Amino acid sequence: MKSKWTRTWLAAGLAFSLMTAPLAAVAAETPLYRSYTSHSLIKQDGTYWVWGDKQPVPVRIDGLGDVAAVYDGDLIRLVDGTVHYAGALLAGQPMTTVALPHFDNLKQAYATSTELFIIDSMGRLHLIPKQDGQLRLATLQDSQPLAAPAGIEQVSAYYEWYDNTSELTLIARTEDGSIWRSRAGAQRLADWTRIPDISDAIDIQDNLALTKTGELYSWTIRNTRELSVMQSTPGRPIPITGGVRWLQAHRLAHLAVDVDGRLWFWGHTVTGVSDSTLWHEQPEPIRFTTIDKVREAYIVERSLLVLTEGGQLYRTSMYRESMPHNPEFELLQEKVRSVQPGSRHLMIELQDGSLWGLGINKSFELGAGYSHFEQHTPIPLHKPVDVLLNNDPVPLRSGVMIRDGQAFIPLRSIFEQMGATLTWDASRKETTITRDASGATPAVSMLIRYASGEVLMQGRPIALANKPFIVEGVTYLPLRLVSETLGAQVHWSAEEQKIRIVHP
Numbered sequence: 118m119k120s121k122w123t124r125t126w127l128a129a130g131l132a133f134s135l136m137t138a139p140l141a142a143v144a145a146e147t148p149l150y151r152s153y154t155s156h157s158l159i160k161q162d163g164t165y166w167v168w169g170d171k172q173p174v175p176v177r178i179d180g181l182g183d184v185a186a187v188y189d190g191d192l193i194r195l196v197d198g199t200v201h202y203a204g205a206l207l208a209g210q211p212m213t214t215v216a217l218p219h220f221d222n223l224k225q226a227y228a229t230s231t232e233l234f235i236i237d238s239m240g241r242l243h244l245i246p247k248q249d250g251q252l253r254l255a256t257l258q259d260s261q262p263l264a265a266p267a268g269i270e271q272v273s274a275y276y277e278w279y280d281n282t283s284e285l286t287l288i289a290r291t292e293d294g295s296i297w298r299s300r301a302g303a304q305r306l307a308d309w310t311r312i313p314d315i316s317d318a319i320d321i322q323d324n325l326a327l328t329k330t331g332e333l334y335s336w337t338i339r340n341t342r343e344l345s346v347m348q349s350t351p352g353r354p355i356p357i358t359g360g361v362r363w364l365q366a367h368r369l370a371h372l373a374v375d376v377d378g379r380l381w382f383w384g385h386t387v388t389g390v391s392d393s394t395l396w397h398e399q400p401e402p403i404r405f406t407t408i409d410k411v412r413e414a415y416i417v418e419r420s421l422l423v424l425t426e427g428g429q430l431y432r433t434s435m436y437r438e439s440m441p442h443n444p445e446f447e448l449l450q451e452k453v454r455s456v457q458p459g460s461r462h463l464m465i466e467l468q469d470g471s472l473w474g475l476g477i478n479k480s481f482e483l484g485a486g487y488s489h490f491e492q493h494t495p496i497p498l499h500k501p502v503d504v505l506l507n508n509d510p511v512p513l514r515s516g517v518m519i520r521d522g523q524a525f526i527p528l529r530s531i532f533e534q535m536g537a538t539l540t541w542d543a544s545r546k547e548t549t550i551t552r553d554a555s556g557a558t559p560a561v562s563m564l565i566r567y568a569s570g571e572v573l574m575q576g577r578p579i580a581l582a583n584k585p586f587i588v589e590g591v592t593y594l595p596l597r598l599v600s601e602t603l604g605a606q607v608h609w610s611a612e613e614q615k616i617r618i619v620h621p
Contacts, residue, residue: 149470155459159184166501168484171589174499176516189228198222227272240268263306268292273321277339294318296326312336314352322366331360357381357402367416378410386437397438407443415458417476428453450495472498486518504616515591523583525593535603535620
């Protein structure tokens with residue numbers, strides 16, 4: 118099941134404002150991007166860019182424009198509120214979206230490994246089952262609302278044990294602030310039960326509910342495993358004094374910020390590695406005394422990351438047998454405007470609008486252009502670079518990369534668009550580029566040897582300041598070779614982050 122996040126703030130007089138859209142707009146005076154998540158961004162021109170999952174740097178999803186938000190299930194909401202299905206978001210492939218008018222202005226889309234839950238604009242709940250882990254367009258188009266409590270605003274889910282079988286439980290919050298529970302397994306949400314003693318809820322995460330007066334409640338999760346999610350009595354208030362204005366539930370522990378900006382912790386710490394990992398339970402909340410004026414806090418792997426109202430990002434370790442009330446916090450980054458958590462990493466927006474990241478990076482989760490298992494300090498996201506050929510956007514299989522101030526382009530995406538033929542010799546790691554003569558344009562023959570970095574043009578070596586390279590099976594070539602090889606005019610604007618190629 119995908120991890121879910123929701124951010125909640127408490128305004129004066131304990132009036133809450135909730136933001137639950139998967140791609141939430143980030144307030145800024147002069148933002149570089151319209152919005153961002155842990156793995157994607159929307160530029161000010163409405164184009165949508167993704168990274169991670171074998172995409173080393175941001176790459177534009179072709180065929181999408183004027184995007185306002187992207188939801189679970191590859192649902193796209195445009196600025197006009199219309200919702201479209203885009204199938205799998207694949208770089209380098211022009212996308213034909215399908216309008217889903219019955220989901221226009223939807224409230225939430227929440228995906229698990231086996232289904233997608235959608236709350237439509239009227240607060241009705243839809244369940245779209247997946248087949249082999251994938252959605253099918255027909256099931257989205259034919260979806261009908263379920264018999265469920267009226268006026269649903271938000272859903273959350275977790276797994277419970279029934280007769281030694283793990284089964285998904287769905288939690289729903291309705292407009293009147295009541296909380297409802299139903300099994301989402303074999304019964305397919307046939308019966309709903311209201312969780313007693315909780316009213317005026319404005320947020321739900323796992324088995325936690327936050328009310329508009331700042332009270333926090335929990336209820337029991339059926340779980341036979343030794344390392345369970347938090348266990349508590351139904352409707353039991355969590356003893357946090359002064360009222361909660363922000364909440365974050367995590368599989369390890371829970372975090373809350375009270376109205377005075379103080380941070381509270383309860384759940385588990387962890388020691389050991391792999392099969393020797395031990396979880397150490399702390400069921401009652403403790404208040405940290407070594408940090409204050411807290412805005413948000415997140416758990417990323419074995420670190421607790423805290424963002425203060427002054428824009429400082431701090432870290433303390435979760436790797437300990439118990440969490441003290443006075444842990445030492447290390448300053449990681451200043452001038453932070455906002456953060457967005459992923460399942461195992463954190464993206465950071467600075468006040469200058471740039472994006473940075475830390476955490477797990479084994480599949481390019483941080484979009485920096487290189488991978489390693491974990492990044493402990495923030496590194497910058499590679500800037501999204503667009504390529505225009507004769508003023509038309511070029512669909513790229515992978516994003517443009519900048520190394521030592523020089524732009525490198527994905528070879529096949531560009532050269533094939535310009536009429537060249539590419540041949541790849543996997544055993545020798547060599548690419549041959551050819552183009553026949555046309556009128557006054559001479560024939561072209563270029564050989565690229567990636568093992569040595571040598572480039573031969575018409576059989577003669579070319580001196581290069583930076584050698585070609587391969588990342589995740591994509592071959593990259595210095596941009597200037599486009600003009601030298603095919604006679605094109607190339608203009609690189611670092612300010613606009615655009616490459617313009619003019620080719621007859």
